[in-house]
Amino acid sequence: MQVEALPSAVRSAVQSHRCGGRRTGLVPTMGALHVGHVSLLDAARSECDFVIATIFVNPMQFGPHEDFERYPRTLEQDLQRCEAAGVDLVFTPETSRMYAPGAESIVSLTGLTRKLEGRHRPGHFDGVTTVVAKLFNITVPDRAYFGQKDYQQQLIIRRMASDLDWGVEIVTCPIVREDDGLALSSRNRYLSPAEREKSLSLSRALSLAQDLAQSGSESPDSIARRMQQLISGVEGIDPDYAVVVDCDTLDPLVDRPKRAVALIAVRIGKTRLIDNQILRFR
Amino acid sequence: MQVEALPSAVRSAVQSHRCGGRRTGLVPTMGALHVGHVSLLDAARSECDFVIATIFVNPMQFGPHEDFERYPRTLEQDLQRCEAAGVDLVFTPETSRMYAPGAESIVSLTGLTRKLEGRHRPGHFDGVTTVVAKLFNITVPDRAYFGQKDYQQQLIIRRMASDLDWGVEIVTCPIVREDDGLALSSRNRYLSPAEREKSLSLSRALSLAQDLAQSGSESPDSIARRMQQLISGVEGIDPDYAVVVDCDTLDPLVDRPKRAVALIAVRIGKTRLIDNQILRFR
Numbered sequence: 001m002q003v004e005a006l007p008s009a010v011r012s013a014v015q016s017h018r019c020g021g022r023r024t025g026l027v028p029t030m031g032a033l034h035v036g037h038v039s040l041l042d043a044a045r046s047e048c049d050f051v052i053a054t055i056f057v058n059p060m061q062f063g064p065h066e067d068f069e070r071y072p073r074t075l076e077q078d079l080q081r082c083e084a085a086g087v088d089l090v091f092t093p094e095t096s097r098m099y100a101p102g103a104e105s106i107v108s109l110t111g112l113t114r115k116l117e118g119r120h121r122p123g124h125f126d127g128v129t130t131v132v133a134k135l136f137n138i139t140v141p142d143r144a145y146f147g148q149k150d151y152q153q154q155l156i157i158r159r160m161a162s163d164l165d166w167g168v169e170i171v172t173c174p175i176v177r178e179d180d181g182l183a184l185s186s187r188n189r190y191l192s193p194a195e196r197e198k199s200l201s202l203s204r205a206l207s208l209a210q211d212l213a214q215s216g217s218e219s220p221d222s223i224a225r226r227m228q229q230l231i232s233g234v235e236g237i238d239p240d241y242a243v244v245v246d247c248d249t250l251d252p253l254v255d256r257p258k259r260a261v262a263l264i265a266v267r268i269g270k271t272r273l274i275d276n277q278i279l280r281f282r
Numbered sequence: 283m284q285v286e287a288l289p290s291a292v293r294s295a296v297q298s299h300r301c302g303g304r305r306t307g308l309v310p311t312m313g314a315l316h317v318g319h320v321s322l323l324d325a326a327r328s329e330c331d332f333v334i335a336t337i338f339v340n341p342m343q344f345g346p347h348e349d350f351e352r353y354p355r356t357l358e359q360d361l362q363r364c365e366a367a368g369v370d371l372v373f374t375p376e377t378s379r380m381y382a383p384g385a386e387s388i389v390s391l392t393g394l395t396r397k398l399e400g401r402h403r404p405g406h407f408d409g410v411t412t413v414v415a416k417l418f419n420i421t422v423p424d425r426a427y428f429g430q431k432d433y434q435q436q437l438i439i440r441r442m443a444s445d446l447d448w449g450v451e452i453v454t455c456p457i458v459r460e461d462d463g464l465a466l467s468s469r470n471r472y473l474s475p476a477e478r479e480k481s482l483s484l485s486r487a488l489s490l491a492q493d494l495a496q497s498g499s500e501s502p503d504s505i506a507r508r509m510q511q512l513i514s515g516v517e518g519i520d521p522d523y524a525v526v527v528d529c530d531t532l533d534p535l536v537d538r539p540k541r542a543v544a545l546i547a548v549r550i551g552k553t554r555l556i557d558n559q560i561l562r563f564r
Binding site (some may be wrong): 007102 | 290300301302368382385386387388390391392412414415418420422441442444447449
């Protein structure tokens with residue numbers, strides 16, 4: 001497994017592997033890899049000839065009062081996980097190279113990024129789209145893999161890749177959960193045992209939503225209110241939002257649709273958690 | 283010479299030519315090709331193995347009261363010029379494909395685009411950077427060729443290509459002028475004979491600036507004022523700006539530098555003209 005910090009080294013490695021119809025797969029990460037990330041690496045490995053993982057804690061996607069400083073950095077373990085998953089090349093750039101002095105170019109979306117997470121984390125998605133644009137340009141992937149856990153993010157990346165003609169296929173992999181339902185996240189390690197217990201209300205609220213969609217006749221709005229009630233009933237949870245919205249636009253739904261997505265974001269102590277589930281309506 | 287309207291067709295043509303170290307050169311144009319454009323095609327032809335010209339009158343870079351509707355469209359002649367220049371592939375996309383319904387992604391710069399042309403044509407450079415980003419992604423060039431005539435544009439494209447890691451080398455080709463000094467522009471054909479005569483004041487003002495930089499001891503500001511006086515003295519010319527600024531940042535200069543760029547933009551009747559010259563100071 002090759003480990004490179006310089007874009008130029010990645011570029012030449014990619015170029016020598018590209019010819020003859022060999023497919024390049026990209027898995028962009030911020031490190032602190034868990035089994036959810038490994039599922040992305042596995043998917044890339046099974047579908048592509050040359051698999052690139054990137055590990056970069058991107059300062060541009062953190063707000064000024066967010067957890068950039070304390071975000072877990074576990075490079076050695078991450079490289080072991082990449083190696084075990086059969087990754088061909090890991091790109092671990094320096095921040096000073098990714099954002100050189102004088103850099104002023106931004107990739108942004110004018111609609112999808114204003115909703116939900118975008119409202120609660122201003123500037124977050126500009127950081128995501130800009131860094132992913134750079135990673136697309138450096139690695140020139142045929143496919144790029146993202147987790148459904150960051151539902152809005154994968155939607156935005158899809159839109160961006162299509163709008164700006166990267167010709168990359170975006171693959172969204174299912175959420176990986178602990179046995180008790182908690183969606184895997186690098187931020188779960190911030191949780192105290194008591195907070196860890198409270199965090200289960202997210203997946204419980206999503207299960208409730210799925211049950212109501214399947215069995216009842218409640219409207220999307222009414223289902224969202226039931227999720228909000230469940231979450232608000234847990235002391236020490238501060239909800240940012242709990243909604244049931246259109247899978248593609250994230251807009252509110254008037255009638256009961258065939259499919260929708262339930263999305264939740266909360267703060268538990270100093271930790272912010274998100275989760276989601278596609279709902280299928282009866 | 284291959285002519286393609288679909289990004290997918292361009293992509294596969296490029297891919298089959300890329301292997302084995304063959305270099306792809308891109309010359310993005312809005313058509314209405316003149317000898318200035320041909321000099322870009324010639325440069326690409328002499329330096330690259332596979333030359334792509336694009337012809338697309340990009341609505342996103344025109345303001346609401348600008349000349350998008352009446353911008354000259356001369357596709358047949360343009361294709362002949364491309365063929366004569368030895369172009370391998372011409373990409374002539376439809377507007378509806380370049381800006382599909384729902385597209386909302388923008389590439390923008392936060393500094394360089396706010397100055398000079400950016401101030402006088404709000405949104406113009408967002409249109410330029412977004413469409414060039416798309417063209418880079420569709421054609422994946424090793425080199426891309428721009429004219430110095432649009433000085434600020436080539437500076438912005440350089441910044442963008444570097445910031446977002448396209449790995450493309452930006453080549454800026456010299457301004458091509460008529461015998462009497464007028465810089466070639468697709469918009470020159472808008473000029474009446476009387477306006478054509480007045481338009482010579484741009485290149486005259488730039489020559490004056492070069493003389494003053496070489497022979498005198500005047501400051502950049504003082505030289506700019508002399509250019510402004512010369513232009514303002516011509517009836518029927520409405521100057522947008524005439525400045526002498528830093529070649530890289532376009533910022534004002536306090537002392538006499540070694541090099542600077544003199545930039546002029548004016549309106550003559552309904553036509554807007556720009557011109558520039560690198561000044562070398564004694």
